[in-house]
Amino acid sequence: MIDPFGRTVSYLRVSVTDRCDFRCSYCMSEDMHFLPKSDILSLEELNRLCGTFIKLGVRKLRLTGGEPLVRRNIMWLFRSLGEYLKTGELDELTVTTNGSQLAKYAEELFEAGVRRVNVSLDTLDPDKFQTITRWGKFDQVMKGIAAAKAAGLKVKINAVALKGINDDEINDLVSWCGENGHDITFIEVMPMGEMGEAARLNQYWPLSIVRGELQKRWTLTDLDESTGGPARYVRVEETGGKIGFITPMTHNFCESCNRVRLTCTGTLYMCLGQDDAADLRTPLRADDTDATVKAAILEAIERKPMGHDFIIDRRSQKAAVGRHMSVTGG
Ligand code: SAM
Ligand code: SF4
Numbered sequence: 001m002i003d004p005f006g007r008t009v010s011y012l013r014v015s016v017t018d019r020c021d022f023r024c025s026y027c028m029s030e031d032m033h034f035l036p037k038s039d040i041l042s043l044e045e046l047n048r049l050c051g052t053f054i055k056l057g058v059r060k061l062r063l064t065g066g067e068p069l070v071r072r073n074i075m076w077l078f079r080s081l082g083e084y085l086k087t088g089e090l091d092e093l094t095v096t097t098n099g100s101q102l103a104k105y106a107e108e109l110f111e112a113g114v115r116r117v118n119v120s121l122d123t124l125d126p127d128k129f130q131t132i133t134r135w136g137k138f139d140q141v142m143k144g145i146a147a148a149k150a151a152g153l154k155v156k157i158n159a160v161a162l163k164g165i166n167d168d169e170i171n172d173l174v175s176w177c178g179e180n181g182h183d184i185t186f187i188e189v190m191p192m193g194e195m196g197e198a199a200r201l202n203q204y205w206p207l208s209i210v211r212g213e214l215q216k217r218w219t220l221t222d223l224d225e226s227t228g229g230p231a232r233y234v235r236v237e238e239t240g241g242k243i244g245f246i247t248p249m250t251h252n253f254c255e256s257c258n259r260v261r262l263t264c265t266g267t268l269y270m271c272l273g274q275d276d277a278a279d280l281r282t283p284l285r286a287d288d289t290d291a292t293v294k295a296a297i298l299e300a301i302e303r304k305p306m307g308h309d310f311i312i313d314r315r316s317q318k319a320a321v322g323r324h325m326s327v328t329g330g
Contacts, residue, residue: 019066048284094116163202167213211245267280
């Protein structure tokens, strides 16, 4: 799949549910309304759709959400998609999770062929964790991370940089990750969903400043690697670990974008920062041969936009994109 700007689309992120057992303040409101079950693709349909993308050239799949590991019978989907790893049609199957179910599923994930997991953890302070996630259980997540490591999964910690909330902890997070053999990625708060613009402006903490703070304590060496996404990586010489910086607002990464995002209702977003989308559920259900849905996917890739235009500033008081991160999974 090659888009109009010559970019090869080889990475699909799939939000398998919009539901979650946490209510992180930057992601969801406390009284979220979730989609009716009837709108959501069955696991068999998600499997079929992912299979079609793989046949069209997707080499890397990430399951996300909402919280992917709270969807009932989700291990069936991991096992099914894991078959494509065995045949060599897929290079990598990964998951982004809040970690709450990892103690239960880490071994099964490894058996299905998953080798890397991203776990979101913004703080090492249990009280702060409670404030940020509202419903999260810190100990459960820490146990989940330990279980993932014990099962042989490489863990990458995702931490959203939040001014006035975890800005005093970034060095501790880097130390802790170094000690435990985890990489860490800092993410800038993105303007998505309706979470109260005043709150968002107050939390926004540019990663250029985060990096400057880290450099006071650590020796950071730029790494060349690119994943086709918005992350830039450095090595921490003291720990040997890696730090990623995801800076959707202060860095232009769109030229190398290799990814598209599928929601649990079968809507394909060609760009995280734009509203244009394609409905794949109707063509998927239209016939059993996959020809119709294949044509719909290719037509959508033709519409992949050149880039996004996120902005958080005082002139633009509205979210650039109306949907919540839990819809497309970040
Ligand atoms: N529930 C899983 C988790 O928390 O890892 C997967 C879905 S979550 C939407 C994916 C990532 O998006 C998490 O790392 C989360 O911190 C991040 N995220 C959510 N809302 C965000 C926002 N407004 N700005 C930046 N990152 C956000
Ligand atoms: Fe749930 Fe992840 Fe959103 Fe937190 S960031 S509310 S864990 S989907």
